[in-house]
Each structure stands twice: as C-alpha cells, then as structure tokens.
Amino acid sequence: MLTNGLVALLASNSEITSVVGSRIQPMPAPEDLTQYPCITYQTVSDVAGYTLTGIDGVANTRVIFNCFALRYLDAHSLALLMKSALAGYRGTLNDGSVVYETQVVNITDSYVDGSRIYKVSVHVVLTYAE
Amino acid sequence: MADELEFKIDTRELDEALAKLPDNIQKRVVGKALEAAGDVMLEAIKAHTPERTDEPTPGSNSLPEGILREDMHAQVIVSETKGAKLRVGPTDIAGHVARWINNGWALTSHDGRKIRDIPGKHFIEAGFDESAQGALDAMTDALAEGIEKFNEEK
Numbered sequence: 552m553l554t555n556g557l558v559a560l561l562a563s564n565s566e567i568t569s570v571v572g573s574r575i576q577p578m579p580a581p582e583d584l585t586q587y588p589c590i591t592y593q594t595v596s597d598v599a600g601y602t603l604t605g606i607d608g609v610a611n612t613r614v615i616f617n618c619f620a621l622r623y624l625d626a627h628s629l630a631l632l633m634k635s636a637l638a639g640y641r642g643t644l645n646d647g648s649v650v651y652e653t654q655v656v657n658i659t660d661s662y663v664d665g666s667r668i669y670k671v672s673v674h675v676v677l678t679y680a681e
Numbered sequence: 682m683a684d685e686l687e688f689k690i691d692t693r694e695l696d697e698a699l700a701k702l703p704d705n706i707q708k709r710v711v712g713k714a715l716e717a718a719g720d721v722m723l724e725a726i727k728a729h730t731p732e733r734t735d736e737p738t739p740g741s742n743s744l745p746e747g748i749l750r751e752d753m754h755a756q757v758i759v760s761e762t763k764g765a766k767l768r769v770g771p772t773d774i775a776g777h778v779a780r781w782i783n784n785g786w787a788l789t790s791h792d793g794r795k796i797r798d799i800p801g802k803h804f805i806e807a808g809f810d811e812s813a814q815g816a817l818d819a820m821t822d823a824l825a826e827g828i829e830k831f832n833e834e835k
Contacts, residue, residue: 578798578800580787580798580800582796582798591798593800593801593803595806595807596803596806596807596810598811611810613803613806613807615803615806617785617800619798659784661784663786663787663789663795665789665790665793666787666793666794666795667793668795672784674806676810
C-alpha cells in the first residue's frame with residue numbers, strides 16, 4: 552500500500568524523526584497530548600486513469616499529512632520538513648510502489664482554539680503505477 | 682473557502698483564436714467555457730458532499746439535513762481587468778460548516794481539554810481531483826465551440 556511506503560520514507564528521514572520520533576500514524580490524531588508533535592495521514596482521493604480497454608496503469612492520489620504540535624513554529628517547521636522530503640520525489644518505495652511524480656500542492660495552517668493545538672496540513676499529490 | 686485548488690493548462694492556440702474575437706464575444710465565450718467546467722466540478726463535489734445522519738437536537742440552530750449539498754454552487758466571474766475566475770464551493774449559508782466538515786476539527790470539553798480529533802472528510806478536494814480532467818475537457822470543448830460558432834456566424 553502506497554501510504555505504508557510513504558510512511559517508511561518519512562520514518563527514514565532523520566530531520567523528521569528528530570521531531571516526531573515514530574509518531575506517524577493514520578488519522579485520527581492521538582488524544583494524549585504527550586504524543587505531540589505527531590503526523591497523521593489520510594488518502595482523500597485516488598483517481599485511476601482509464602483507456603477504452605480499462606485501467607491505464609497510472610493513478611493520481613492525494614494524501615494529506617497533518618502535522619500537529621502545541622506550538623505554531625513546531626507544526627509549521629514540521630510541515631516544511633515534510634515538503635522538503637516529499638516534493639519532487641520519484642522512485643520505488645519500500646512497499647514496492649512505483650512513484651512517477653510527487654507534488655506538494657498546498658500547505659495550510661489551522662488552529663484549534665479550544666485545545667490550543669496547531670495543525671498544518673500538507674497536501675501531497677502523487678502519480679504512481681497501479 | 683480560503684483553501685483554493687488550482688490547475689494550469691496551456692491554451693496558447695485557443696488564446697490566439699480568442700484574441701481575434703471582439704471583446705464582448707470573448708467574455709461571453711470564456712464565461713460559458715468556465716460555466717461548463719464549473720458544472721462538471723460542481724456535480725463531482727456535490728456527489729462527495731456528506732449528509733448529516735444524526736438526529737438534530739431540538740431547538741438547536743444546526744443546519745438541516747441536505748443543506749450542505751444544496752449550498753454547493755459554481756460561480757463564474759469575468760472581470761474587465763482581472764481575467765476570469767471560476768469558484769466552486771459553499772456560499773455563506775453553509776460555508777462555516779463546510780469548512781469544519783472538510784478540514785476537520787478537534788472536539789474539546791468546556792474546560793478546553795481535547796476529547797478527540799475529528800479528521801476532515803476533504804470532500805471538496807476529492808471532488809476536485811476526480812473531476813479536474815473532465816472539467817478541463819469541458820472547458821476547452823466549450824471554448825472551441827464558442828469560437829467556431831462565432832466564426833460560422835460572421
């Protein structure tokens with residue numbers, strides 16, 4: 552599964568793991584604030600390409616990585632580390648997924664005023680072999 | 682919504698053909714092309730827009746079932762000076778709720794303690810990603826059709 556490969560790629564990045572350790576998980580974010588900073592991920596679209604005879608073997612998927620932290624700078628810096636790690640990535644991930652192109656198409660800040668948590672979302676669109 | 686999605690296309694040949702049209706016809710053709718793209722994108726986003734399934738609390742001011750989807754609109758703006766723009770998304774009626782549902786939020790107690798994270802459904806991105814190519818095709822087809830029609834009537 553592509554996201555497993557992506558998580559492994561991020562987990563091999565020492566700059567990212569120096570901030571979050573191994574706390575990269577599927578949504579939702581943990582309830583325990585001692586588990587922050589952390590990264591969650593979710594696939595929000597996975598659109599296959601088709602020809603007249605069926606799937607053409609190339610798909611585009613959007614994966615959103617949410618960087619959570621108790622301080623704005625921590626969350627945003629983490630998002631920029633993610634951008635640096637993923638933007639332009641091409642290659643074969645360790646789960647076997649072949650990625651042709653990776654674009655970080657958007658980074659958005661948000662703040663949860665009740666619990667005072669900062670969330671910076673990194674929108675990543677990957678073109679990969681199905 | 683503040684978060685905007687964008688795609689870029691190479692329309693140089695169409696631009697050249699459009700530039701030969703009178704200004705008022707250009708605006709009409711571009712407007713209709715964006716409307717065609719907006720229709721495709723709106724349909725996909727509406728298809729992904731979630732409906733509430735819970736029982737509304739009596740006396741609450743929460744939005745009724747179905748309004749989030751019905752509130753999705755496509756708007757074409759053709760400006761004299763700033764080019765043309767297509768916006769697809771909710772209006773002021775349900776925009777605040779659409780943002781929560783799309784982007785997610787954190788459920789907190791009255792004392793500010795985080796209870797749990799509610800991940801966003803990102804239905805707007807899903808609809809956009811699914812329909813971007815179709816919208817692009819619809820737009821370029823409508824542009825070409827508009828130009829051809831004018832040239833035939835000339």
